[in-house]
Amino acid sequence: MSEAALPQPTILLVEDHDDLAATIGAWLEDAGFAVDFAADGAIALNLVGENDYDAIVLDLMLPRINGIRVAEKLRDDGVATPILMLTARDQLDDKIEGFNAGADDYVVKPFETEELIARLRALIRRARGETAEGQLKVGDLVFDPRLMRVERAGERITLSPTAMRILKVLMRESPRVVSREQIENELWGDTLPDSDTLRSHVYNLRKGIDRPFEHKLLHTVQGMGFKLATPEDA
Structure with a gap:
């Protein structure tokens, strides 16, 4: 199905500055999105x-x-919306805090309208592109892309949608090494x-699938990329 044939994407814009929210909302609506607004985290x-957002x-x-608390709460509740x-805030620590909370992407103000819209479309396209694939397994790690469900040794693991997409690439290629460039291209394209x-x-991803367990599965291969492998294949 072409992107044009897909249902109109609906965005929740959470921004407490009314003028900025109105401006961003107008940009998004002009780009073909339907937009709901929330002025604080509780409303969001x-x-x-109450609603399904893209x-x-x-x-x-x-x-x-x-x-940060909003993102953490959504992920804790199992909400996989990008x-x-x-x-x-553009410091590395701020970005890491956002990703740790469950964010999939990060745009720093001031920003170009085209960049915001392109990143949103990419996030939505990837989220909608999850197909009815069978389960992926590496050792005791199991990922069901249809249900967006990850388990290791029978224990449910909560990951952000982007971490799940990285995991899917690594599990699909396991135990081969996957380059940074291949992962970035599959996740973000241009x-x-x-x-x-x-x-x-x-x-x-490593914190979720490896840290609580005795044997690590996610390996960094210096100068090459990453691989997901059992101790026998590592």
Whole structure:
């Protein structure tokens, strides 16, 4: 099905500055999105509980409940909707905090309208592109792309949608090494994020699937990329 034939994507824009929210909302509507607005984190959580969104544009600095807490709450509740964080904070630690909370992408203010729209479309396209594939297994790690469900040794693991997409690439190619470039191309295509983004998502993926367990599956191959392999194949 072509992108044009897909249902109109609906975005939840969470931004507490009215003028900026109106401007971004107008840009998104002009680009073909339907837009709901939330002026604080509590309203955003209520709206997500009542509606299905294709993506969430989430400001970091919000009244009542900030963007980090909103993202964490959504992921804890099993909400897999892609989250794009929109913020003036551009330090690496801020980005890592956002990705750790469950964000899939990060755009720093001020930004170009075209970049925001391109990143949103890429997030939605990837989320809608999940097909009825069979389960993927590497050792005791199991991923069902249809249900967006990850388990290891029978224990449910919560990952962000982007971490799941990285996991799918690595499991599909296991035990071969997958280059950074291949992962970035499959995830972001031509709209590549900055160099810290993939590293942050891989860190979160490793924390989810390896840290609680005795044997690690995710390996960094210096100068080449990453691979997912059991101890026997590593």
